[in-house]
Amino acid sequence: MTRPILLRRGRVIDPSQRLDERLDLLLVDARVAGVGRDLSPPEGTAVVDVSGLVVAPGLIDLHVHLREPGDEHKETIASGARAAVAGGFTSICAMPNTRPPIDDPAAVGFVRAEGERAGFARVYPVGAVSVGLKGEEITEVGELVAEGAIAVSDDGRPVWDSGLARRVLEYTQAFDIPYFSHAEDLGLSGNGVMNEGPVSTALGLRGIPNAAEDVAVARDCILAELTGGHLHILHVSTRGAVEIIRAVKSRGGRVTAEATPHHLALTDEAVRGYRTEAKMNPPLRSAADVSAVRDALVEGVIDCIATDHAPHHYEDKEREFDDAPFGIVGLETALGVCVRELVVSGRFDLLELIQRLSCQPARIAGIPGGTLAEGAPADVVVFDPEERWICRPEEFKSLSRNTPFAGQELVGRVAMTLVGGRPVFDRMGDRRAATAGVEVS
Numbered sequence: 001m002t003r004p005i006l007l008r009r010g011r012v013i014d015p016s017q018r019l020d021e022r023l024d025l026l027l028v029d030a031r032v033a034g035v036g037r038d039l040s041p042p043e044g045t046a047v048v049d050v051s052g053l054v055v056a057p058g059l060i061d062l063h064v065h066l067r068e069p070g071d072e073h074k075e076t077i078a079s080g081a082r083a084a085v086a087g088g089f090t091s092i093c094a095m096p097n098t099r100p101p102i103d104d105p106a107a108v109g110f111v112r113a114e115g116e117r118a119g120f121a122r123v124y125p126v127g128a129v130s131v132g133l134k135g136e137e138i139t140e141v142g143e144l145v146a147e148g149a150i151a152v153s154d155d156g157r158p159v160w161d162s163g164l165a166r167r168v169l170e171y172t173q174a175f176d177i178p179y180f181s182h183a184e185d186l187g188l189s190g191n192g193v194m195n196e197g198p199v200s201t202a203l204g205l206r207g208i209p210n211a212a213e214d215v216a217v218a219r220d221c222i223l224a225e226l227t228g229g230h231l232h233i234l235h236v237s238t239r240g241a242v243e244i245i246r247a248v249k250s251r252g253g254r255v256t257a258e259a260t261p262h263h264l265a266l267t268d269e270a271v272r273g274y275r276t277e278a279k280m281n282p283p284l285r286s287a288a289d290v291s292a293v294r295d296a297l298v299e300g301v302i303d304c305i306a307t308d309h310a311p312h313h314y315e316d317k318e319r320e321f322d323d324a325p326f327g328i329v330g331l332e333t334a335l336g337v338c339v340r341e342l343v344v345s346g347r348f349d350l351l352e353l354i355q356r357l358s359c360q361p362a363r364i365a366g367i368p369g370g371t372l373a374e375g376a377p378a379d380v381v382v383f384d385p386e387e388r389w390i391c392r393p394e395e396f397k398s399l400s401r402n403t404p405f406a407g408q409e410l411v412g413r414v415a416m417t418l419v420g421g422r423p424v425f426d427r428m429g430d431r432r433a434a435t436a437g438v439e440v441s
Ligand SMILES: [Zn+2]
Pocket: 155, 156, 157, 182, 234, 235, 281, 282
């Protein structure tokens, strides 16, 4: 049994209750026991002074690649879950494109059990849409859900067969789960390695046009309207995709969407110098695309932020640009990048940011969390919204270091993360050296 904890006099931000106030938060028996002014805790409670810090529902990431099974040198379920809590995430959804893929009930059960065993962030498996991610035969969706899958996806690859995509959107309704779509027309993206535009021309690299995403998003949206299934579009990166999603939502289509911190923060200019840490799929786009994606997030056309955390080994990213793998890690930089890009710039207040990083993802995936209402799981992030810090990949808990934000100043840093009322990440010690300590009542 975990000892009760009282987080005293923090700035409690909980969009689910429209709260942004200096309050106490009491956590007892893995649940939120109360939020209010000057709470008197039960005997034996650990009292932590969090004045000056934000206390919010733990962040939730719908889109994470853990590399277990198959590539444990890049990331394991445990190392990824540990990186998650260091970044303030209390729940993460693990994509199925491992080796072998998560396409049967035993594999789903393995991911769930390993996540529980690690004891950091909660790990929710995403099951594969197709057997072996081959895009041919649909998986036993019901059995995957029974073992704990919260969604299905072939992420990393699109479901190119429109008939299969239609059937998935029909099946998932029976189990009330979303279909997470990696929307890409492979014929259009071809052998491209970065965004198609003036920068790819200047660098002499093969481009991936916006149309590769726009066409696929349009198809999936049409199928979502046809079937009534819940379509969630992963990593939106183009202004065209934004327009299509806006239109289908305005007609009442059951479509949700996410954007990554890197697509909100960086353009394809970051690729100059053939920097492989700026190589991802979908690629970093033009300034006009970044601006459209940001506007869509503010407007609510894009519902949430997800990292697409994609660990790769140093040696793989050291290869020539053409041969290097796509993807970057994101769990430990997401909050700092988002506060810098969205809050410091005045586009968002912190309440809106927590909405997009916690409440909305919980709603989309239908998982617990995203609220500090009484009785909710005691999944909490405590962070300093103003702390400026330099991103040093060598300090990551993730086993991989591939980030385009290395050496940059980020704003907003996690001080403490609690999952089920248990502190699973704690930097308060460093902070306390300058302030008051923990008192025990
Ligand atoms: Zn993807």
